[in-house]
Amino acid sequence: MxxxxxxxxxxxxxxxxxxxxxxxxxxxxIASAERVWGRWAAEQGLDVEKFLPFMHGKRGIDTITSLNLPGLDPAVEAEKVLRGEIDDVEGIxxxxxxxxxxxxxxxxxxxxxxxxxxxxxxxxxxxxxxxxxxxxxxxxxxxxxxxxxxxxxxxxxxxxxxxxxxxxxxxxxxxxxxxxxxxxxxxxxxxxxxxxxxxxxxxxxxxxxxxxxxxxxxxxxxxxxx
Missing domain, CATH: 3.40.50.1000 (HAD superfamily/HAD-like)
Known part of the structure; x- marks a missing residue:
């Protein structure tokens, strides 16, 4: 529907x-989450515009794990993103x-x-x-x-x-x-x-x-x- x-x-x-x-x-x-996740995605060399709609509504660790990025620990990266999100609540x-x-x-x-x-x-x-x-x-x-x-x-x-x-x-x-x-x-x-x-x-x-x-x-x- x-x-x-x-x-x-x-x-x-x-x-x-x-x-x-x-x-x-x-x-x-949305603005806060996309600022933080956008920076993280850019650091990983991802296509930020394509990535951002994909990450909404899911646990951070699930989002990162599903990307299967070589050499990254999803738990460590999810914690980095979490710290950024907690520090950035502007506009919520x-x-x-x-x-x-x-x-x-x-x-x-x-x-x-x-x-x-x-x-x-x-x-x-x-x-x-x-x-x-x-x-x-x-x-x-x-x-x-x-x-x-x-x-x-x-x-x-x-x-x-x-x-x-x-x-x-x-x-x-x-x-x-x-x-x-x-x-x-x-x-x-x-x-x-x-x-x-x-x-x-x-x-x-x-x-x-x-x-x-x-x-x-x-x-x-x-x-x-x-």
């Missing part, structure tokens, strides 16, 4: 839990309406599942003015990163929710595939995209045009503000 910008497609059913990716989904860190902002939307959700029924390490996740959330969620799955919590569904399975387990009753919020193919492979419905956030993204069944540009209602039994349902 092709996901277009500025289009809202909401589910009519309700959910027991929401799981959010972080980068590109509740905050925009929340996706419009994200803070208000997250605050409207019932406690214990949502969390964040990110490919970022914990230290970087905390730095970026703080830079965007977003609180650290009580349920946070980071790169250290999984052995295989997105597009593998391990992170979302762990997130749902921590929420005590069945993945068939969970909505995953994502923005890039690796994350969309992870949510779908986990068995969850996927909401694609298109705010940071300049092109169509394949996958997902539902979509919103950002959080300004949607709200939720919570039933007495805890079921969360989307509502359009339009």
């Amino acid at each position: 092709s996901v277009s910008q500025n289009v809202i497609v909401l589910p009519t059913r309700g959910y027991r839990g929401f799981l959010f990716d972080m980068d590109g989904t509740i905050l925009n860190s 902002v929340q996706i419009p309406g994200a803070a208000e939307f997250l605050a409207s959700l019932p406690a214990g029924q949502w969390g964040v599942v990110t490919s970022s390490p914990l230290e970087l996740a905390k730095a970026r959330l703080a830079a965007a003015g977003l609180a650290i969620p009580s349920m946070l799955v980071t790169a250290e919590d999984v052995t295989i990163g997105k597009p593998d569904p391990q992170g979302y399975r762990l997130g749902a387990k921590r929420l005590g929710a069945d993945l068939s009753n969970v909505m995953v919020f994502e923005d890039v193919p690796a994350g969309i595939k992870a949510g779908e492979a986990a068995g969850a419905d996927v909401m694609v956030i298109t705010a940071t995209h300049t092109h169509d993204v394949e996958g997902g069944h539902f979509r919103i540009p950002d959080y300004t045009g949607v709200s939720v209602s919570v039933a007495n039994d805890g079921v969360i349902t989307f509502q359009s503000r339009a």
Whole structure:
């Protein structure tokens, strides 16, 4: 399914839990990430323009390992990139309406599942003015990163929710595939995209045009503000 910008497609059913990716989904860190990764890619002699779209949504160590660059230790290089990302949080902002939307959700029924390490996740959330969620799955919590569904399975387990009753919020193919492979419905956030993204069944540009209602039994349902 092709996901277009500025289009809202909401589910009519309700959910027991929401799981959010972080980068590109509740905050925009593209400029920061591409500055750091762009410098690293140039140092390795890679085609920076072709490389940058490839690295989004994945753990740094998975991205570097998949390149099979001779003479490089992926763990060492991933740590170098991580230090650079933690030091460079300039321009990181929340996706419009994200803070208000997250605050409207019932406690214990949502969390964040990110490919970022914990230290970087905390730095970026703080830079965007977003609180650290009580349920946070980071790169250290999984052995295989997105597009593998391990992170979302762990997130749902921590929420005590069945993945068939969970909505995953994502923005890039690796994350969309992870949510779908986990068995969850996927909401694609298109705010940071300049092109169509394949996958997902539902979509919103950002959080300004949607709200939720919570039933007495805890079921969360989307509502359009339009």
